[in-house]
Amino acid sequence: DVKVTQSSRYLVKRTGEKVFLECVQDMDHENMFWYRQDPGLGLRLIYFSYDVKMKEKGDIPEGYSVSREKKERFSLILESASTNQTSMYLCASRKTETYNSPLHFGNGTRLTVT
Amino acid sequence: GESVGLHLPTLSVQEGDNSIINCAYSNSASDYFIWYKQESGKGPQFIIDIRSNMDKRQGQRVTVLLNKTVKHLSLQIAATQPGDSAVYFCAENRNTGGFKTIFGAGTRLFVKA
Numbered sequence: 001d002v003k004v005t006q007s008s009r010y011l012v013k014r015t016g017e018k019v020f021l022e023c024v025q026d027m028d029h030e031n032m033f034w035y036r037q038d039p040g041l042g043l044r045l046i047y048f049s050y051d052v053k054m055k056e057k058g059d060i061p062e063g064y065s066v067s068r069e070k071k072e073r074f075s076l077i078l079e080s081a082s083t084n085q086t087s088m089y090l091c092a093s094r095k096t097e098t099y100n101s102p103l104h105f106g107n108g109t110r111l112t113v114t
Numbered sequence: 115g116e117s118v119g120l121h122l123p124t125l126s127v128q129e130g131d132n133s134i135i136n137c138a139y140s141n142s143a144s145d146y147f148i149w150y151k152q153e154s155g156k157g158p159q160f161i162i163d164i165r166s167n168m169d170k171r172q173g174q175r176v177t178v179l180l181n182k183t184v185k186h187l188s189l190q191i192a193a194t195q196p197g198d199s200a201v202y203f204c205a206e207n208r209n210t211g212g213f214k215t216i217f218g219a220g221t222r223l224f225v226k227a
Contacts, residue, residue: 004157033215040122042203043158043217058214090157100146100165100207103215105157 003027004106006091012112019078021109023091030096032074033103034058034066037088049074050096081113122201126224133191135221137204140185144206148215149178149189152201161189161202191223199225 007022025032030051035043035058045058047066055066063085067075074093078085088110092103127133139147145166150158164171164178164187171178177190187204204218 035217040219042219045214045216048214092157100163102148102150102160102163103158103205105150105159107155107157 004091004093004104006089006106006109008109009107010110010112012114013078013081014114015082017078017081017113019081019111019113021076021078021089021091021111023074023076023106024072025074025091025093025104026072027093027095027104028071029093029104030071031094032068033092033094034064034074034076035090035092036060037090037108043090046076078111081111083113085111086113087111122220122222124222124224126226127194129194129196129225129227131194133189133194133198133223133225135189135191135202135223137187137189137218137221138185139187139204139206139218141206141208141216142182142185144208144216146207147178147180147187148205148207149176149187150203150205150217151198152203152220154200158203194223194225196225196227199223 004025033048034046037043049055049068052071065077088108090108091106148163149161152158162173162178175192179188201220201222203220
């Protein structure tokens with residue numbers, strides 16, 4: 001079974017802080033994704049990565065950056081946290097050869113910015 | 115002032131009844147569709163998928179129907195159980211050369227014992 005692990009379940013940060021959200025998957029998947037989830041808005045794609053050191057903007061990349069130095073790890077960075085970035089953040093992975101295959105999700109990090 | 119949040123569509127069913135959750139998608143270029151279940155405190159989990167060359171696919175107690183003419187997707191759950199209570203998301207993969215999966219807003223299913 002694929003396991004996607006997000007390092008923190010809950011985080012509380014102050015406005016202006018730099019925040020790192022970490023995600024690790026153990027199934028050698030090439031593709032990794034960061035979504036944010038807000039009530040009534042579903043999941044919105046922030047950034048994704050085809051493979052190591054590659055990244056692409058999703059639908060709402062403003063205020064975020066990412067890092068993919070190793071295949072198993074995909075980090076989401078909030079350069080200067082703001083209150084409108086309070087949300088649930090979900091990491092997911094998928095194997096490239098099976099583009100038409102489901103995403104495997106972690107259990108999320110709930111971030112509160114005060 | 116008071117803020118008003120967005121509310122999920124909800125569906126309430128009696129235990130043992132069948133549930134039907136509906137979803138409309140917008141892009142005719144989408145070629146792969148997935149249903150996810152999200153329980154409280156967890157990430158979304160895959161339930162069932164269907165490719166655009168099919169109109170029906172069955173799993174264990176679940177069936178997905180795809181109507182490409184009206185861009186409509188539905189999830190049917192047979193003999194709904196309390197453990198089926200969750201938020202259900204439909205998602206589509208768009209055949210635009212990229213890797214994007216686009217999610218709907220979700221439907222909350224309540225199962226009454």
